[in-house]
Amino acid sequence: MNEIPFGVYPTSRLYQTLGRASVEKLLRERKARVLRRGWIQVGDRQDPAVEAVRRGGVLSCVSALDYHGVSVPEHHDVHVRGNRWAVSNRRGPFCRRFGRPESEYGAIDDVATALAHSVHCLDDEGIVVVCDSLVYLGMMSFDEIEHLFRSAPGRVRRLLDKIDGRAMSGQESMIRFRLLRENVKLDIQVKIAGVGTVDILIGRWLIVELDGFEFHGDRPHFTSDRIRITDAQNLGYHLLPFSYDQVVLDKDKTHERIMTAIRNGAHMRRSVLAGVVPEMTTEPAW
Ligand SMILES: [Zn+2]
Structure with a gap:
């Protein structure tokens, strides 16, 4: 193993990339720790995903968008997406998405998954702020947002013509x-x-x-x-x-x-x- 990949990962993914023996060595040497069953943090850098994983989910919604550098309205909570087990067994709150759930998962959601989870947590103005920023930064095109919003509630779809990716x-x-x-x-x-x-x-x-x-x-x-x-x-x-x-x-x-x-x-x-x-x-x- 050449380089320790700092961050929070599903244990199975670490096994695949580093090999089981290396992961166990990192744990023994206290260079990694188990956050909860199935999740390991490598290194001890401050990472917003740690709290999300400890709470039984992954970082998503407004918090993940913020992590990716997208403009978001002021928020003070960590927004967490829980899996089905966590939602029924742990105390939330967990952010909900519209449409079909995702199959791919890491400790921090990608911008599209985070956006899908954010529309229930944001008001109309907040959704437009986030979408403007995503387009301005080139992280999602208007067409990609429109495609994602096809399964969104009408209130959200009606905001599409308010998006302007020129906003600085x-x-x-x-x-x-x-x-x-x-x-x-x-x-x-x-x-x-x-x-x-x-x-x-x-x-x-x-x-x-x-x-x-x-x-x-x-x-x-x-x-x-x-x-x-x-x-x-x-x-x-x-x-x-x-x-x-x-x-x-x-x-x-x-x-x-x-x-x-x-x-x-x-x-x-x-x-x-x-x-x-x-x-x-x-x-x-x-
Ligand atoms: Zn949320």
């Missing part, structure tokens, strides 16, 4: 979803001459920027974002920048601020600040 962040997907629900006409990732690419443009004149502009922590970003704000205002755009916390934790107030601007017609009119904002010459106060 979970926050952008959230704001877009909330505005589309109000029938607001908008576009995302819009290139504006003299400003650059903005996250969301509502109508002709209202820009929503997320976690960009003022919210970069480092000085060069802060300065370039300030210049972008000034440039956009000089061209007549109205700007609403929001932080992650505003979008995720203070969502009602943030949504209301955007809707108020729309009710005031900000998306249809040039800003009165057009051409009168002096260029930023002072250093930001740190």
Whole structure:
């Protein structure tokens, strides 16, 4: 055996790949341990699959998507898929999927299996956030999601036309979803001459920027974002920048601020600040 494969595995798979003697040696030398019957962890690295396997299942749903680097809504529980024995013999909760169960299994579900298990745990907005991110990252195509959702509940299938793989962040997907629900006409990732690419443009004149502009922590970003704000205002755009916390934790107030601007017609009119904002010459106060 050349290399110890750190991670959590079904014992049978380890026997196949390493050979029984090597696995038993690892266990004797305490380089591996049995998590539960049929499952072994090699090494002692922190691994989100350990808790899932100890609870009688494997890591799935929102937790597995998060593990794979997909944008997911805030969650604090470990989401576990239990096998049939675990579901009837152990205390859950276990995440449920729609459609046919999978036959292939490891300690952490692949993105398609995790997505199928996540639709009962996520609200509509959360499902769109996850699907946007999967398409954006190239982990699943829109067609693959559509195919998977063929056996999903109607509520889930109706979300397909809300998916937009151009979304650069979970926050952008959230704001877009909330505005589309109000029938607001908008576009995302819009290139504006003299400003650059903005996250969301509502109508002709209202820009929503997320976690960009003022919210970069480092000085060069802060300065370039300030210049972008000034440039956009000089061209007549109205700007609403929001932080992650505003979008995720203070969502009602943030949504209301955007809707108020729309009710005031900000998306249809040039800003009165057009051409009168002096260029930023002072250093930001740190
Ligand atoms: Zn779940």
